[in-house]
Amino acid sequence: MHSQGVQNLVSKDMRELQSIAAADKREELDLFSREVIRFGNLCKDPQWHNLGRYFSRLDSDDPSHIQLRSEAEMTMQELATIAQHTAELYHEFSALDRFEQDYRRKLEEARALHLPLRGESITMLQSELKQQRKLVRSLKKKSLWAKNLDEIVEKLVDIVTYIHQAISEAFGDNGVTLVRGEQSKNPQRLGTAGLALHYANMINQIDNIASRPTSLPPNTRDNLYHGLPDSVKKALRSRLQTLDAKEELMVSQVKAEMEKTLHWLVPVASNTNKAHQGFGWVGEWANSSTEFGKSTPSESNLIRLQTLYHADKQKTDAYILELVTWLHQLINLVRHCDHGLKPLPIRSPTRRGLDLHSKMQRMLSVDYSTNKSRRIQLSEEDQNLLDDVIGRMKRVPGISKSQEFAMSKKEGTRTWALSKSTGSSPPRELNARGNLDQPRANSLDIMDGLG
Template identity: 50%
Template sequence: MTNLNLSSGFTSGVSTKGNKISILAFEVANTIVKGANLMQSLSKENIRHLKEVVLPSEGVKNLISRDMDELLRIAAADKREELKIFSGEVVRFGNRCRDPQWHNLDRYFEKLCSELTPQKQLKEEAEIVMQQLMTFVQYTAELYHELHALDRFDQDYRRKLQEEDNSNATQRGDSLAILRAELKSQKKHVRNLKKKSLWSKILEEVMEKLVDIVHFLYLEIHEAFGSSDTDKQANDSQSNHKKLGSAGLALHYANIITQIDTLVSRSSSVPPNTRDALYQGLPPNVKSALRSRLQSFQVKEELTVPQIKAEMEKILQWLVPIAANTTKAHHGFGWVGEWANTGSEINRKPAGQTDLLRIETLHHADKDKTEAYILELVIWLHHLVSQVRVGNGGIRSPVKSPIRSPTQKTGQLFTQKTCSSPMLTVEDQQMLRDVSKRKLTPGISKSQEFDTTKTRLSKQNRLSKSSSHSPISESKNDIFSTRRLPSVPVIDFDNHRMKALDVIDRVDNIGSS
């Protein structure tokens, strides 16, 4: 590529022979992979995919914005931020060079913003140079792994030298000879890889290529987004709403959505403590709104379990992929060398395929909009769990014991005490009053006692929350079915809501039994 004259203005332009990159090779490789990913994401195929597939997708429109111009500004701002990170690392490497020509490159990069004239030759040369750099990166990745292998060989050899065993000297000598030969072979392999990788390259020579890549990327972003590529417009469009990414909540909300999806797919065999864990992790705004929404939640007709799942799937089908993308995006470049496992595969990706875009995750999602969808899903989940229990004849999931222990007082997800969201419907209160007027009949389980009140309740009443904790069949020798239990006391619903819940859930006598 054509050398950039950086001497005008702030350097002397004196050429100085530089040092080899050496151990810095892994950091340089990490930076090169970031630049390659950014360059690939700005290709015509990927920009077309962004505008025709990603931005018009249901998830982006529902959680971020339906204004295409605003979405383009957000996407352009993301690319500028990626370029800022990449160029910042290039500046850091430049300051480590012996040649002062590469010092303080940040001043040079600032000037590029005002010189956005497309150069066709620069584009062609940048692609060729990046391919060359990525070849060095692949050898550097191999060197990274082989250095670890060399370290293991060396440790094994040293340990064998210090090992004291009962074998004779001849056998010990043969074993050491084998390890010594393997160690020698590995050292030779590592030396060859160092010659082919970035390790033996001169930092100034690589810097020349990296600076031209930065120059190219400035032009490419402007060409890809045009008038949308302005900082002020992007900042204005994002300042009106609270985003999950800026609040640090994107990964947490993604985990909640994933939990809900898991509970829906396994609704017939999920233990109550799993639902309780979901409830405890809900955002405060969702928790506070949940009680009133549950009380007012009504459906026109009683839905079956498949119908409820179908209603939830309307949201989950576009929300779950975004949550999955969020989780995946948080496993990016976490440490120097991670590129050795994933980044060096960039040249093997199919045409048009690139890394995840931030706009495909929950990073830019509006906090209030996301919480509204989570709230709706949680309400449907509550209804789903209730219908599954009804379909099972009131029997809980077999993953829980039919006989409750004191540690199992948590009960249902949205009626437990620990979740601070107790609810008593009119039917629950009526049922409790009816039970309080009678004494339990010896030899009849608690759930069977409730069966006598079913005729007085509507079909949509969820009935006994304790029926699932009674055995399906009871033998005459079962001590739980023959002991006499005291009658249920009359409870003031206004002052003793927690106690009333215990009676409904049939845990009021556990402590004393």
């Protein structure tokens, strides 16, 4: 309830959050008790028929309805162990089926080739098949396979009684009105509108585009735009028209602004996707079961408050609008980097550059004033430097030699390096405004090819 996602999307009122949580628990218990009632009607013993009447009287003060916590926890642990053995039985049934298929295939191949049916490979498969059948028989005795339905329903009734009691002790009457459907004054929630999963997919799309803006499939942005709610589309048009007046930022700054929201919003979207996966049939349930003896991971016990189910649609739309606006700026900046940079403004020459320039001018004047009758003796390094400056003077007239910059290209990214006449400063990159920045080490930018 104190998480940033719940506070920003659902409510900051702790009493309201407690009512929502209590209503969710009561709804979950109602679904569970319906299944127990259905199983009860299938029992041979008539005492387990029409359990709905019994459950409806649990709110009364009848002491016969009191279930001790210790006894209930022992019952739940026992059923959890049986359920785990049932999951293992499902896996071993699948393995047994594969062994039997392999064994039959080997026998058919041996008969077709007129080979003996007691070969080494067939004998090994037969031994493995025998061991697998033995394991399956053992698990049948430990699992629900061999349990009596009346016996299991009796334990489930005790658990329904205890959970109802525990919810009442924890929440009191909180959430009772929400369960009964009295929610007309509440804001529109994504879950009740059937939009939670759609919004989760939008948020994941935004996160994927922001993390790798340089490697987008052609239709990614179009798919995101078409999936936006109408209210966000209308607000986005007017929002984008005002962007030109704002100060242009760098890619790293835009990513940092987006991360302020994405770092708490993306986990909520991921929880929403997990909650909607569910278990379609017993095979999927068994495949998703944890290894026997290990505790269930907390992320598999998600509650609705950890998802977008109770998210206020209006609040969520505002965060989506903000993220899409930042995303527009990010894409524009990436395109700007890919298709060229603004020219660098002319900077004032450095003192070292001025001194070296004056020295070169003196050497040139002495050299050419004597009609090349004599030349100043220069070292090889100075002569190469002088030839380079003379060449630049001819190629770029009207620009101060000490201010001249050499531009190099590397893997599609332009970097500016000072010429030798202005010292040996390391190359620096241009930011989005055309100014020199210190080298930055941003892991996201390096992944995106922006570093």
